Amino acid sequence: MTSDTSAENSCPITYEELRDLEQDFEDAETEITRQHLALTKPLYEKREKTVSQIPNFWALVFEQAPPDVDQYIHPTDSAVFLSSLKKLTVSHFELENNPKGDPRSVAIKFEFDENEYFEDRVLEKKFWYRQSKDGRSGLVSEPVPIKWKEGKDLTEGILDLVAKVWQQDKSQANGDSSKPKKIETFTPDEKALKEKIAKTGLGGMSFFTWFGYRGPRVSEEESRLAIEKEREARRLRAEGKATKKDGEEEEEDDEDDEDESLALEIFPDGEELAVAISEDLWPNAIKYFTQGQEAAELSDLDFEELDEDEMEEDDEDDEENDNVQRPSKKQRT
Amino acid sequence: MTSDTSAENSCPITYEELRDLEQDFEDAETEITRQHLALTKPLYEKREKTVSQIPNFWALVFEQAPPDVDQYIHPTDSAVFLSSLKKLTVSHFELENNPKGDPRSVAIKFEFDENEYFEDRVLEKKFWYRQSKDGRSGLVSEPVPIKWKEGKDLTEGILDLVAKVWQQDKSQANGDSSKPKKIETFTPDEKALKEKIAKTGLGGMSFFTWFGYRGPRVSEEESRLAIEKEREARRLRAEGKATKKDGEEEEEDDEDDEDESLALEIFPDGEELAVAISEDLWPNAIKYFTQGQEAAELSDLDFEELDEDEMEEDDEDDEENDNVQRPSKKQRT
Numbered sequence: 001m002t003s004d005t006s007a008e009n010s011c012p013i014t015y016e017e018l019r020d021l022e023q024d025f026e027d028a029e030t031e032i033t034r035q036h037l038a039l040t041k042p043l044y045e046k047r048e049k050t051v052s053q054i055p056n057f058w059a060l061v062f063e064q065a066p067p068d069v070d071q072y073i074h075p076t077d078s079a080v081f082l083s084s085l086k087k088l089t090v091s092h093f094e095l096e097n098n099p100k101g102d103p104r105s106v107a108i109k110f111e112f113d114e115n116e117y118f119e120d121r122v123l124e125k126k127f128w129y130r131q132s133k134d135g136r137s138g139l140v141s142e143p144v145p146i147k148w149k150e151g152k153d154l155t156e157g158i159l160d161l162v163a164k165v166w167q168q169d170k171s172q173a174n175g176d177s178s179k180p181k182k183i184e185t186f187t188p189d190e191k192a193l194k195e196k197i198a199k200t201g202l203g204g205m206s207f208f209t210w211f212g213y214r215g216p217r218v219s220e221e222e223s224r225l226a227i228e229k230e231r232e233a234r235r236l237r238a239e240g241k242a243t244k245k246d247g248e249e250e251e252e253d254d255e256d257d258e259d260e261s262l263a264l265e266i267f268p269d270g271e272e273l274a275v276a277i278s279e280d281l282w283p284n285a286i287k288y289f290t291q292g293q294e295a296a297e298l299s300d301l302d303f304e305e306l307d308e309d310e311m312e313e314d315d316e317d318d319e320e321n322d323n324v325q326r327p328s329k330k331q332r333t
Numbered sequence: 334m335t336s337d338t339s340a341e342n343s344c345p346i347t348y349e350e351l352r353d354l355e356q357d358f359e360d361a362e363t364e365i366t367r368q369h370l371a372l373t374k375p376l377y378e379k380r381e382k383t384v385s386q387i388p389n390f391w392a393l394v395f396e397q398a399p400p401d402v403d404q405y406i407h408p409t410d411s412a413v414f415l416s417s418l419k420k421l422t423v424s425h426f427e428l429e430n431n432p433k434g435d436p437r438s439v440a441i442k443f444e445f446d447e448n449e450y451f452e453d454r455v456l457e458k459k460f461w462y463r464q465s466k467d468g469r470s471g472l473v474s475e476p477v478p479i480k481w482k483e484g485k486d487l488t489e490g491i492l493d494l495v496a497k498v499w500q501q502d503k504s505q506a507n508g509d510s511s512k513p514k515k516i517e518t519f520t521p522d523e524k525a526l527k528e529k530i531a532k533t534g535l536g537g538m539s540f541f542t543w544f545g546y547r548g549p550r551v552s553e554e555e556s557r558l559a560i561e562k563e564r565e566a567r568r569l570r571a572e573g574k575a576t577k578k579d580g581e582e583e584e585e586d587d588e589d590d591e592d593e594s595l596a597l598e599i600f601p602d603g604e605e606l607a608v609a610i611s612e613d614l615w616p617n618a619i620k621y622f623t624q625g626q627e628a629a630e631l632s633d634l635d636f637e638e639l640d641e642d643e644m645e646e647d648d649e650d651d652e653e654n655d656n657v658q659r660p661s662k663k664q665r666t
Binding site for chain 2: 011012013015017018021022024025028031032035036039040043046047050051053054055283286287289290
């Protein structure tokens with residue numbers, strides 16, 4: 001048995017069977033995510049109540065963010081957060097009205113105090129989990145415009161331009177928006193956007209350009225049909241009935257077309273960043289915050305005698321990072 | 334509000350509150366893991382039935398293992414797997430008799446065909462999730478001896494020695510096994526083990542030395558008491574009653590002692606490897622297997638005309654990596 005690896009005769013298993021099995025696991029994962037969100041909802045509410053009493057909590061979490069997030073936060077972005085970020089909220093909005101909604105769709109909401117950069121008090125970016133007809137899946141979003149104050153646009157006009165192009169797309173032939181964009185058909189605004197993106201260089205852009213991320217052009221309708229079709233094919237296979245493999249043919253067709261949508265994407269890693277915020281920064285916020293506090297304490301120590309008693313040191317008044325009471329110090333009353 | 338980061342007066346939150354909140358999240362996580370395991374159990378059984386029909390499935394999964402696992406698999410280990418690994422099973426054994434058991438305890442079982450290296454048909458390594466009195470937690474295990482055939486011991490005697498030392502520990506004063514080991518008190522076997530480990534160099538050891546991993550010396554009793562004590566302290570804090578911070582004092586005490594147990598650990602990354610197998614390789618086995626098949630197909634293609642039709646190519650009989658029927662090829666009858 002072990003040395004016979006030629007499969008044509010010995011192996012009765014097909015790739016479809018393996019793929020269907022994986023899909024079963026993914027369905028279980030989705031179900032578990034629903035239960036997880038229900039179970040932790042009151043905990044997140046309790047956390048919000050607690051951390052809202054810690055000055056600058058969310059800004060300090062972003063300061064200590066893991067590399068997946070941190071790499072996109074430029075010093076000016078950091079300054080905006082430190083001067084005015086009041087609250088971060090991650091919600092799974094498709095579940096709110098429908099218990100069978102997709103828990104992978106996610107909304108990330110930033111709440112700000114009055115600040116010198118923009119007028120908005122709330123910036124919320126929504127991501128819809130969608131599947132395209134060629135079987136790929138991922139997060140799709142819409143540009144969120146920001147009302148910059150005079151001369152303060154951290155994206156240098158590029159976010160406005162993305163929002164404008166998106167509005168044009170919406171008002172045009174609706175059904176066609178998921179067709180591959182060809183460069184010859186670009187509107188003047190699209191051409192301007194493409195040039196602006198090429199000129200800025202992707203690494204050089206503010207975190208706030210992320211609000212312009214759109215992702216793959218997959219409409220709600222396309223996604224619904226693709227999921228239905230796949231489920232049906234899977235059901236037939238589970239019953240032992242063979243199905244046409246047209247999905248694969250379509251995939252090959254698509255590869256021939258040149259899709260220039262990506263040239264209009266100002267934040268190509270937009271999905272990765274959304275996932276890093278919602279699945280790492282958000283659930284582990286206390287951990288990142290505490291790490292930051294500990295690091296700050298350690299660097300304070302450098303300036304002291306290392307064998308001085310920590311209790312005395314705590315009594316000094318120069319602890320600007322001391323956002324939370326030290327455990328060895330105070331008892332609550 | 335935003336610029337005031339001096340906390341002594343403004344912040345009513347303590348580190349204990351944050352830590353308790355984190356613990357609440359961890360409890361929720363544990364509960365979700367229980368539900369997850371219950372929900373996916375039938376899927377894992379179905380998967381086992383399917384993959385048992387694919388020749389060399391598990392050996393090929395190990396071939397494609399992620400770096401966390403792959404780095405420990407030497408060419409000879411790989412040869413053992415390819416020639417005789419029949420089945421891998423990960424189970425959460427503490428849940429089997431007790432629905433409130435800890436789902437983080439895990440057993441990893443390898444089943445082998447007759448092979449030239451050892452007599453055993455089954456090697457099962459169990460890991461218990463335990464918490465020590467200084468608040469640290471992790472996986473604890475016991476050495477699993479292997480009946481090597483003459484001259485075939487891939488660990489060069491080191492696994493036998495670890496098992497011997499472990500037996501000696503067990504037959505000695507039971508309560509004391511969790512005390513820090515001091516080098517002056519080493520038995521001759523312990524000294525021999527320490528020397529052997531130092532001489533071999535950690536990178537040079539076979540995957541099978543992992544069966545000798547022991548982890549921190551935390552007894553079941555110590556863990557039970559530590560968890561109880563922590564829960565009680567948390568309960569009191571939740572009711573607004575302050576508790577003594579003796580946990581911290583103990584931690585400091587421990588740091589003063591020099592614990593030489595690590596010098597007797599033949600596989601210091603044993604816990605990381607157990608987690609990588611049980612939480613990545615095991616749930617994602619089909620993905621790794623499929624990736625391997627695809628990579629093999631791609632490298633087959635190098636020898637063909639690239640624009641030749643794939644259908645024709647499939648008809649050839651030289652596909653030694655073709656362990657599963659190609660999707661475009663056959664229909665089940």
